[in-house]
Amino acid sequence: MTAVLDLEATPSSAARAGGVTGLLRGEWIKLRTLRSTGISLGIGLVLMVLFGWLFTGTAESGGPGGNGGGPPGLSFTDPVGLSLAGYRLAQLAIGVLGVLLVTGEYTTGTIRSTFAAVPRRWPVVAAKSAVFAAVVYLGSLVAAVVAFLVGQTALGELGVGPGADGVVRALLGIAAYLTAIGLFGMALGWLLRSTAGAISTLFGLVFLLPVLGQLLPAGWGPDVVRLLPGEAGSQLFSVVPAPDAFGPWTGFAVLLGYLVVAFTAATVLLRRRDA
Amino acid sequence: MPSVGQVIELQHLTKRYGSKTAVDDLTVTVQPGRVTGFLGPNGAGKSTTMRMVLGLDHPTAGTARVNGKRYAEHRAPLREVGALLEARALHPGRTARAHLTALAATGGLPGTRVEEVLELAGLTAVADRRVGGFSLGMGQRLGVATALLGDPATVVLDEPVNGLDPDGVLWIRTLTRRLAADGRTVFLSSHLMSEMAQTAEHLVVVGRGRLLADVSTADFIHHAGGESVRVRSPRAGELTGLLATEGVTVTSAEPGVLDVRGLAAAGIGDRALAAGIVLHELTVVRPSLEDAFMTLTRDEREYRTDEETPR
Numbered sequence: 031m032t033a034v035l036d037l038e039a040t041p042s043s044a045a046r047a048g049g050v051t052g053l054l055r056g057e058w059i060k061l062r063t064l065r066s067t068g069i070s071l072g073i074g075l076v077l078m079v080l081f082g083w084l085f086t087g088t089a090e091s092g093g094p095g096g097n098g099g100g101p102p103g104l105s106f107t108d109p110v111g112l113s114l115a116g117y118r119l120a121q122l123a124i125g126v127l128g129v130l131l132v133t134g135e136y137t138t139g140t141i142r143s144t145f146a147a148v149p150r151r152w153p154v155v156a157a158k159s160a161v162f163a164a165v166v167y168l169g170s171l172v173a174a175v176v177a178f179l180v181g182q183t184a185l186g187e188l189g190v191g192p193g194a195d196g197v198v199r200a201l202l203g204i205a206a207y208l209t210a211i212g213l214f215g216m217a218l219g220w221l222l223r224s225t226a227g228a229i230s231t232l233f234g235l236v237f238l239l240p241v242l243g244q245l246l247p248a249g250w251g252p253d254v255v256r257l258l259p260g261e262a263g264s265q266l267f268s269v270v271p272a273p274d275a276f277g278p279w280t281g282f283a284v285l286l287g288y289l290v291v292a293f294t295a296a297t298v299l300l301r302r303r304d305a
Numbered sequence: 306m307p308s309v310g311q312v313i314e315l316q317h318l319t320k321r322y323g324s325k326t327a328v329d330d331l332t333v334t335v336q337p338g339r340v341t342g343f344l345g346p347n348g349a350g351k352s353t354t355m356r357m358v359l360g361l362d363h364p365t366a367g368t369a370r371v372n373g374k375r376y377a378e379h380r381a382p383l384r385e386v387g388a389l390l391e392a393r394a395l396h397p398g399r400t401a402r403a404h405l406t407a408l409a410a411t412g413g414l415p416g417t418r419v420e421e422v423l424e425l426a427g428l429t430a431v432a433d434r435r436v437g438g439f440s441l442g443m444g445q446r447l448g449v450a451t452a453l454l455g456d457p458a459t460v461v462l463d464e465p466v467n468g469l470d471p472d473g474v475l476w477i478r479t480l481t482r483r484l485a486a487d488g489r490t491v492f493l494s495s496h497l498m499s500e501m502a503q504t505a506e507h508l509v510v511v512g513r514g515r516l517l518a519d520v521s522t523a524d525f526i527h528h529a530g531g532e533s534v535r536v537r538s539p540r541a542g543e544l545t546g547l548l549a550t551e552g553v554t555v556t557s558a559e560p561g562v563l564d565v566r567g568l569a570a571a572g573i574g575d576r577a578l579a580a581g582i583v584l585h586e587l588t589v590v591r592p593s594l595e596d597a598f599m600t601l602t603r604d605e606r607e608y609r610t611d612e613e614t615p616r
Contacts, residue, residue, distance in 0.1 A: 048412050048414075052410045053411055056412075057407075059403060059406055059410060060399075060403075063399045063407070064396065134396060138395060138396045142361055142394055143451060144411065145360075146361065146383065146388060147383050149376055149382055305361040
């Protein structure tokens with residue numbers, strides 16, 4: 031019997047002990063009483079705004095290096111993407127925070143108190159994810175809106191307004207994407223239970239493999255690269271899509287696929303393993 | 306008050322890690338209303354056993370039940386069993402109060418319990434300080450406060466006196482006895498025989514995962530061997546002849562000092578006086594529990610006083 035089947039079979043079992051409210055409240059207290067939460071999230075989101083401003087602010091001079099050089103992978107024909115390009119740094123901070131919120135319980139040993147309070151364990155995974163997702167989504171949305179407004183202002187005539195095509199999807203989407211990356215970090219944390227292991231895996235999948243993928247043969251390389259979690263998921267907020275990329279929803283579905291697999295594996299292992 | 310009269314029942318409890326057996330076919334019932342010491346050298350499987358009682362580690366074979374149910378089957382487990390499993394299972398960045406408040410919420414316990422256990426552990430003044438700055442003893446106190454958060458009928462404490470100053474040791478001793486007097490089941494592990502002898506009324510002794518003894522502390526002390534008398538005299542040689550009669554053994558570890566078994570101090574004094582021999586010392590030596598414990602765990606000899614063991 032897997033934990034996933036169990037989840038469907040006994041939906042009321044989370045209502046033991048502190049119940050759903052208690053679980054969410056407990057995880058919320060744990061999240062907000064750690065300094066690292068505010069620091070990681072704050073740094074990530076501030077960097078997102080700052081880099082969006084940098085990329086857009088240097089546009090008039092032709093970008094870093096001048097004369098249409100521009101930041102790698104960014105195009106001035108994509109003002110929305112340019113203003114949101116700082117997400118690459120934000121996802122780093124948010125993914126690491128996701129990992130730390132889980133592995134921190136293992137390295138400190140508090141996971142034992144937590145699982146002693148909730149012996150079924152999976153409700154902890156669910157509650158921790160829900161609280162983290164809500165916080166990251168709201169924070170990212172605010173940062174995305176600020177980055178967009180700051181960026182479009184800096185772009186001047188090249189900039190677009192919030193009513194332009196795909197802007198709303200891009201803003202809501204980038205918050206969803208960052209939330210998904212944060213949750214991916216959490217899932218890796220549950221799976222690997224080690225801070226170093228989970229962060230390395232996250233970095234490898236989200237940052238390193240896309241770069242290494244460029245070295246693959248042109249014939250099938252792009253087909254592999256677009257399946258990577260970051261590359262696939264980021265299509266959700268791309269307004270000017272890359273030629274080989276998935277559509278926004280297909281891409282995001284691929285990222286969600288990673289999450290489903292990672293969380294399912296984590297929950298099954300969590301049930302079998304010793305805490 | 307929690308419901309009293311809960312027992313911890315271990316039946317053929319076994320835990321293997323690969324080829325290593327940490328807990329080997331352990332069958333023990335821990336009774337309420339008294340402090341039961343769980344004694345064994347480091348690596349004897351005490352912590353593993355306690356984690357299995359808490360449902361954190363899965364037994365390879367056998368069962369661990371509290372009040373007739375596996376831990377995970379309890380609806381509000383923190384109200385049934387409270388545990389201190391390892392020193393400092395605390396996030397250093399969180400305050401003592403935040404740690405307890407979060408766990409109380411998760412476990413569905415009233416927030417008023419947080420203040421109660423902080424008070425009980427003497428941590429009210431430092432409740433809003435980050436745990437990272439706590440001394441080992443303060444961390445241990447917070448661990449005990451955490452264990453008592455649900456006002457549980459069963460209390461499981463793994464090496465609670467580790468790192469405590471004499472004040473803290475006395476606190477644990479008084480607290481555990483009071484919890485037992487309330488009718489709670491108190492199961493307390495230690496690798497220190499002397500500490501257990503002062504705290505526990507009953508002992509469960511393990512070595513290499515196997516049950517070595519399940520006896521009352523009084524019986525354990527009795528089994529440790531009778532009293533002996535240390536006699537110091539300038540004429541020890543002559544005295545040896547006088548004392549070494551039927552049923553008395555006299556040994557000497559150093560010149561001028563005799564170790565007499567089978568004869569009370571009064572009898573030795575009488576015989577010495579009758580012979581006009583001066584005594585410089587006449588001391589009753591109680592058996593060393595530490596030695597008895599060492600011998601027991603080294604030999605892994607199984608001895609049990611079944612009249613003390615239920616069923």
